[in-house]
Amino acid sequence: MEDFNSYFSSAFLGKKIIITGGTTGIGRAAAILLSSLGAQCLICGRNQQQIDETLDAIAAKNVRGGTGIAVDISSSEGIKSLFSQADDQLGGLDILINNAALGFGSITDGEYEDWQYILNTNLLAYMACSREAINRFRPLGMGQIINIGSMSAEVREDGNAVYVATKTGIQGFSAALRKEVNPLGIKVSLIEPGAVDTDMQAGSSEDKIQQINKQEMLPAADIAWAIAFCIAQPPASDVVSLQIRPHLQLI
Template identity: 75%
Template sequence: MEDFNSYFSSAFLGKKIMITGGSTGIGRATAILLSSLGAKCLICGRHSEQVDETLAAIEAKNRYDAIGTVVDLSAKDDVADFFRVADEQLGGLDILINNAALGYGSILEGNYEDWQYILNTNLLAYMACSKEAISRFEGKGKGQIINIGSMSADVREQNSSVYVATKSAIQGFSESLRKEVNALGVKVSLIEPGAVDTDMQEAPQEEKLEQIENQEMLRAEDIAWAVAFCIAQPPACDVVDLKIRPHLQII
């Protein structure tokens, strides 16, 4: 293999990548980074203002453009719409990054409809998007799915039982799915971050910046680099499970 710098700089060129939840937080940072490295990214979000702002940020920072669409992946028709845009405007698919997720607290809060929406977004959308992606990978002998999970799958914090349930499910789903699609040449990677400065963290921004300074919280850009690391592996190498936590976050 050529030297690392040459390999890394070419690993993203022309790659067609779908990023769910690509208009905020980790998804936004990932779209900006991968576009700067030469990938063609399609992002989605629930709010047009956030999608447009992210596309503008990509255009301002990079010489490569990106595509965006407004969908709510809790609905099966919107999942279909997202992949229809990919087929029509992305022109193929190399990598799916399942990232869209919503925070939620305890099962003692809310009602059935509230929990159903969270499960549809945090779990069922991962499954549905993975199925759609795999159908496009089949016959190519390659493809990659990167699932963004959470440390909550292992830590299982109190007063977070609904969110913990979804992220624990993503952990199991990723492990089993990898065994199912490995023979097709499809890679499956699971990234489980610790605390990250995203909209899901409800603390004031000043407090989050202090936590970042104290190495108790990561930036969204840190997880974007973890995604890039998974993508840049040689063909025979799979990053199966990557846990990335702030140095001084007590877990």
């Protein structure tokens, strides 16, 4: 690559991207950034108002690159609706960003149905969305899946067993999936952030700003740039795994 700036500026033009959980936190930041770089993004979330707010933020960048659907991807019906919308609105697919996730604490909290909903959202949806994407990538001989995991898969913090189980599952799923689909021309990248300013982090907005200023938490936009970095790699170059944490989150 002789001119990185030229390559980077063209790497996103016209790319058709699905972002699950694209209405808050990392997903929202990624939708805004990638749209501003020239991609066509379809976001999904469970709250129509948050979808509208995110699409308004994209439009405020004076770009046309955003559409959205209110859907719950914890069910197969929701996932089918998402990809049907992608076929209609995008007319194809280049990149899937599996990002939607919910926080949860100890196995001593909640009941079976609560854990099942978390597993369906945080892990099974990643698997099912990946399958739908692969079905669309296979005839093209190319495509990319970016899974947003968590440093919790490495740290395995106390009192967070249910969430840790899902993120550890994503880590293993990503590694095995890459070996399956790389020969088909499909890339798989796993991004594992540390503490990020999202709805899953406890504390007020003011508390989170203080943590960001103290380098103990990252703004969601930092992870959006990491996603862009994975996408912008040359065709024969894969970012397989990328761990990102705040400088002073000593984990």
